[in-house]
Amino acid sequence: MNSAKPPLPGLARPWQRIPVDLDDPDIAWVLKLAVSGADGWMLGPQGPLKTQGMTLAEITSGAVHEALLHLLELGLIDVDTDRLRNAHSFPLRRDNQEPAP
Incomplete structure (x- = not known):
C-alpha cells in the first residue's frame, strides 16, 4: 500500500x-473488517432490523459510524490531525476530488 500523502489542502x-x-x-482485509462492523450494527439491537421506522439516512449513518468506529478501535485508522486542522473545508463526495499526482 502506498502511504505517501499529497500536500495538506488549503485555500490555494x-x-x-x-x-x-x-x-x-491488506486493503481488502480492512474493508472486510469495516463491513463486519457495519453488518454487526445492522443485525444488532440498535440496527434497523430491530428498530422499526428508521430512515435510509439513519441506517446509512449508523452503518458508516459503526464501520469507522470499529476500524478506529482496532487501531487501523490513524487520524491525521495536521490535515484535519489545516483544512478550510472538506469535500463531501469522493467523485469531485482530484486524484493525487
Whole structure:
C-alpha cells in the first residue's frame, strides 16, 4: 500500500485523493473488517432490523459510524490531525476530488 500523502489542502490547494489499490490484500482485509462492523450494527439491537421506522439516512449513518468506529478501535485508522486542522473545508463526495499526482 502506498502511504505517501499529497500536500495538506488549503485555500490555494484543493483536496487530492490518495490512491487506494482495491486489489491489495491488506486493503481488502480492512474493508472486510469495516463491513463486519457495519453488518454487526445492522443485525444488532440498535440496527434497523430491530428498530422499526428508521430512515435510509439513519441506517446509512449508523452503518458508516459503526464501520469507522470499529476500524478506529482496532487501531487501523490513524487520524491525521495536521490535515484535519489545516483544512478550510472538506469535500463531501469522493467523485469531485482530484486524484493525487
